[in-house]
Amino acid sequence: MNKPAIKSNNKTTVITTDDILVMLCKSVTDVLANANANMVTYSALVQKISKTSLKPDIGSFVLFDGGFSGLVVVNFSAAAAIEIYQSYMTNMGIPLPELSTRHTSDDVGNVMGELLNQILGDFTSLVGKELQTSITQSQPKMLTVNKQLIISIDTNLDRPQARRVTFTTQNGNIFYLELAMDRTEFIKLHDFVPEDYDPDDIIRGASEQAKKDKKDEKPDDGFDASLLDELGI
Structure with missing residues (x-):
């Protein structure tokens, strides 16, 4: 059984935006590890950014709403996308010579979109289990871009916060996750045991x-x- 993403202590537990970001990062590493046996790690340092954007070579964005609202953007380098795609497909039993070597191919985009959908699904499950609230997500779509595109949430956020985290694949390729959401805090009123349904x-x-x-x-x-x-x- 996976360990809780949020550690409790004897003091009043306050869960912040950055704790929610850690939950999202945990979903990324867990899903990719289970999907393609590829160890992905993320930086211990997080960047504060003023805006989220799609960047080359291939990226996707997902909106979520419910207990809190936000935007997730993931930007892959071509090398990172191909590595994850090929690792996933070979792990599924597809011979390497039959796989695409171009990040612009539809096959790569479809696989990366499906993996991102699994990541967000795992994240929403964690939110429901550990924060006892519900969020829904939009359907992710992978896009190949050759220049930066600014992405923003079409809603009013009282105190918007944006963060960027750097991920590194097993072969040393880089991709980035960006999260934008309203500054929020969850304060635990009493102890509870997170429910884990299989x-x-x-x-x-x-x-x-x-x-x-x-x-x-x-x-x-x-x-x-x-x-x-x-x-x-």
Whole structure:
């Protein structure tokens, strides 16, 4: 079981924007590690930035809303995108010679978009479990760009904050994650145990219950069971 992204202590726990950023970074490293066995690390230092933007070579942005609103932008260098894409696909059993070597190909964009969707899905799950609130996300779309494009949230933020984190792939290639959201604090009123649901366990439990229900089914009391025996049923 994954360790909580947020550590509690005996004092009143206050969860800030930067703690939420750490949760997002944890989702990035966990999902990429599980998806392609590629160890990705992020810098211990975070940059304060004034605006978020898409930058070359390939990037994506995702809006989220609910308990709090924000914007996530991820910018990959061509080398980082190709490395992650090829590691993911070879881990799925696709031979390397059959894979694209150009970051502008649709195949690369589709795979990177799917991985980002998994990352945001893991993040929203963490938010629900550890912050006890709900957020929803837009569908990510990967874009290849050859110049910087400023991206902003189409809503009024009272106290906007923006951060940039540097990630490094196993082969030393770089990509960046940018987060913009309203300055917020979650203050824990009382202790609670974060609930951790395993979707596979839920599916298995439903399947076993269906089998049990079917096994427990009996003919109506008024039905002559001997007739079934005569018919060979």
